[in-house]
Amino acid sequence: MTQSNFFVTSMLLLLGLAAAAPVNSPDSTGFRLPIKNKDVKVASIIPNRYIVVYNNTFESKAIDAMEASFAASLKKRNLGKRSLDGKPLSTEVMSLSMNTWRASVLDADDDMFMEMHNSNEVAYIEADAKVHTQAVIAQINAPPGLVRLSHDQAGGKNYVYDESAGEGITAYIVDTGIRATHTQFEGRATFAANFVDRVNTDENGHGSHVAGTIGGATFGVAKKVQLMGVKVLGKDGGGANSGVLQGLNFVMADVKKKGLAGKAVMNMSLGGSRSDAVNSAIQQLAAAGIVPVVAAGNENQNAGNTSPASARAAITVGAIDAKNDAKASFSNFGQSVDIFAPGVDILSVGIKNDQDTNVLSGTSMASPHVAGLSAYLMGLQKQMETPNQVENLMENLAGKTGAAVRGNAQGTTPLIANNGSK
The missing domain is CATH 3.40.50.200 (Peptidase S8/S53 domain)
Structure with a gap:
């Protein structure tokens, strides 16, 4: 698999001891955990996988330390646990960095989610969701x-x-x-x-x-x-x-x-x-x-x-x-x-x-x-x-060009792309 070695890093963690049940099952009113993307359709959710976005007001070293802390917790908590779809929770943390924007992708149970959510270094957490062509x-x-x-x-x-x-x-x-x-x-x-x-x-x-x-x-x-x-x-x-x-x-x-x-x-x-x-x-x-x-x-x-x-x-x-x-x-x-x-x-x-x-x-x-x-x-x-x-x-x-989209919806641009040749 070809991947960037510049900003994307994986941390394969040692296995610790833990047990527990699948988490983040939505109730009739939505999700019981405070995810940012609450409007996402339940069918699109990837169970127990989260995108943790950090506050850019913190120095990189502080975020590195917080990410390492999350990783240390995962190696104990995720052993033996399964998500709602029956898959084992991963002990891998994927780190993302684009300019000052930092995020992690990881699997977590309820307790781990709240620990991350309550951290000052964390701006918000999204449930990972499916995309399509x-x-x-x-x-x-x-x-x-x-x-x-x-x-x-x-x-x-x-x-x-x-x-x-x-x-x-x-x-x-x-x-x-x-x-x-x-x-x-x-x-x-x-x-x-x-x-x-x-x-x-x-x-x-x-x-x-x-x-x-x-x-x-x-x-x-x-x-x-x-x-x-x-x-x-x-x-x-x-x-x-x-x-x-x-x-x-x-x-x-x-x-x-x-x-x-x-x-x-x-x-x-x-x-x-x-x-x-x-x-x-x-x-x-x-x-x-x-x-x-x-x-x-x-x-x-x-x-x-x-x-x-x-x-x-x-x-x-x-x-x-x-x-x-x-x-x-x-x-x-x-x-x-x-x-x-x-x-x-x-x-x-x-x-x-x-x-x-x-x-x-x-x-x-x-x-x-x-x-x-x-x-x-x-x-x-x-x-x-x-x-x-x-x-x-x-x-x-x-x-x-003077051209405009026909049958367009109200409040939508009428512009049609043109290369300026004619």
Whole structure:
């Protein structure tokens, strides 16, 4: 398994003595433990696993000491215990660090939870929750969304773009992995890290499809961008917020290691219940000069109810049908949505072989259009290096076209992504 060695560290603990029962079973009114994300659906909860976020007002040494204290407690308390789903409680603590943001992922019983919750060093604790891809139906004979991206109005014929095509920019795809050997990627793709299983390739196809829209030779918006697959979702398209956070942690570390601040884009075409931990991590990425682009979600609801779509630092993308600019029936909406892009019947990379193609619909497909556009604009405008600059230019270009989303929800931006070519 490929993982970052810079900020993500695991502490395998010695086994002590303990006993007890599963914890954190919700009652009829919600959760009896004071978790931060109380709005999460019970079915999405990963039993007894928590994301512990520390106060950034404490020095790093104090947090290190507190984390070590938690680890020492776990080695005694978790032996022989099982979570609500019958799985043994882990004695492993995963430490996360992004700039001044610090967190731990661990399994805990009720007593351990309250010990952590009552610590001054702890800002809040979230229950770990499931996340999933944001793709929906697959259909055949799909029109390319790229044409819409380079024309003011629907009905264009060709994709028009500058030959710079995102050269010098790196795009991180936090998803199901990537089929790096696919001919569409022309040797520009790397399977960079895995935080969900031991299979270092894309067994689902979602991540490769997304990567193809960002930077495929035929299907990509930015045809010269470097592509980095960060696997946080498994073969079934599912994962956990804790794995997503590990993926974001890796992106931060890799960008710092390679000096890519101001030259990196991160796409997350996934979603789940609202998570302040995930949203805060995205804020840290943006502060480090990484452009975060995320899918709005496919529930036809307010995107502010979900993460990462509700992250204020992210560019949140809703989906339209490129044929007529109509809001896709599944697309989420609301003030959290920053821009729309094609997300219906999108042709891109498949994973059956290195020449395979596939057609998918979803805000998962809209988001990589904008991630690719971000890389394209950064490569074109060499002086533009901050996420705010990228978003402002993108919104300015979209506003000049006069196009607007049809059938849009009240209070939602009408802007449709455009590369400024026509």
